[in-house]
Amino acid sequence: MRISAKGRYALAAVISMAQQYNNGEYITVISISEKLGISKIFLEQVFSSLKKAKIVSSTKGAQGGYQLTRTPSQITVLDVLLSVEVSLFEQTQETVSDKAPDIEQALRSSVFDVLDKNIKQTLSTITIADLVAEAEKHKDYNALMFYI
Numbered sequence: 001m002r003i004s005a006k007g008r009y010a011l012a013a014v015i016s017m018a019q020q021y022n023n024g025e026y027i028t029v030i031s032i033s034e035k036l037g038i039s040k041i042f043l044e045q046v047f048s049s050l051k052k053a054k055i056v057s058s059t060k061g062a063q064g065g066y067q068l069t070r071t072p073s074q075i076t077v078l079d080v081l082l083s084v085e086v087s088l089f090e091q092t093q094e095t096v097s098d099k100a101p102d103i104e105q106a107l108r109s110s111v112f113d114v115l116d117k118n119i120k121q122t123l124s125t126i127t128i129a130d131l132v133a134e135a136e137k138h139k140d141y142n143a144l145m146f147y148i
Contacts (some may be wrong), residue, residue: 010046053082055075
């Protein structure tokens with residue numbers, strides 16, 4: 001499975017926002033761009049898709065920016081990827097349907113449909129809150145400790 005840069009950046013941005021969810025402030029694209037090292041222009045495209053999918057809301061002005069519309073425990077990886085990935089969840093194209101419809105049906109029912117179902121099911125069980133908790137574990141692990 002190959003997730004596009006847009007999908008990966010969307011997940012990273014939403015996790016970053018979720019880490020600050022409890023302070024209730026709006027978060028700017030610039031601050032996320034700087035924190036994650038992602039192009040501001042590219043992130044604006046990502047946030048446009050996230051806003052259409054109602055994962056984030058926005059407000060304009062000096063105190064403006066974006067906020068998550070639901071708690072991190074109510075947003076799944078599937079929700080985020082569905083909002084930005086164009087082809088990841090499209091049905092697999094037909095392979096040999098004209099000359100070998102029996103093989104085509106076997107592929108579809110035993111491989112492609114099963115794979116699609118399992119991917120969606122797995123991604124729907126992983127919440128943004130799960131990813132925030134996992135990131136926190138790694139933050140502690142990667143912290144440097146100096147002794148004098």
